[in-house]
Amino acid sequence: xxxxxxxxxxxxxxxxxxxxxxxxxxxxxxxxxxxxxxxxxxxxxxxxxxxxxxxxxxxxxxxxxxxxxxxxxxxxxxxxxxxxxxxxxxxxxxxxxxxxxxxxxxxxxxxxxxxxxxxxxxxxxxxxxxxxxxxxxxxxxxxxxxx
Numbered sequence: 001x002x003x004x005x006x007x008x009x010x011x012x013x014x015x016x017x018x019x020x021x022x023x024x025x026x027x028x029x030x031x032x033x034x035x036x037x038x039x040x041x042x043x044x045x046x047x048x049x050x051x052x053x054x055x056x057x058x059x060x061x062x063x064x065x066x067x068x069x070x071x072x073x074x075x076x077x078x079x080x081x082x083x084x085x086x087x088x089x090x091x092x093x094x095x096x097x098x099x100x101x102x103x104x105x106x107x108x109x110x111x112x113x114x115x116x117x118x119x120x121x122x123x124x125x126x127x128x129x130x131x132x133x134x135x136x137x138x139x140x141x142x143x144x145x146x147x
Contacts, residue, residue, distance in 0.1 A: 001014060002028070003024075004043060005032075007039035012048045012049075015134075023118070023134060024069060024134075031112055034112070041072055041075045045070060046131075049064075051063075056088045057088070067134040068131060068134075069133070071130050073130045075103075075104040076103060076122065077127060078129065079125075081102065099126075103127065104129075117134055117136030118133060118134050119138050
């Protein structure tokens with residue numbers, strides 16, 4: 001599918017199961033409608049369907065299943081940025097290191113993704129501000145819990 005073509009985005013490989021590609025296409029159109037000021041957060045993208053493990057782990061990333069998408073990594077902070085290369089999640093906990101939250105992704109972008117069933121990695125303790133994954137069941141559960 002074409003990712004924000006009006007902003008010069010490229011082709012994305014995503015799953016078609018459960019309508020993920022259709023949802024991401026709708027997200028793309030709505031993000032373009034926000035205007036060109038948002039383009040720098042979206043292009044270049046950080047990748048979509050790439051079979052791989054989560055950084056510094058042996059666990060499969062949801063990118064492996066074609067349901068995750070990263071926007072421009074320059075603007076979405078990641079919890080491991082700034083840590084020594086050899087330091088993993090266990091070492092951070094063991095040493096009691098406080099993570100420094102860094103994120104520049106506008107909330108308007110996050111809301112468009114959430115409207116279409118994507119959750120945002122920027123809201124996690126081990127934050128990944130560039131990362132969105134199609135998990136509509138999480139948002140449905142959140143809505144129930146907020147009632």
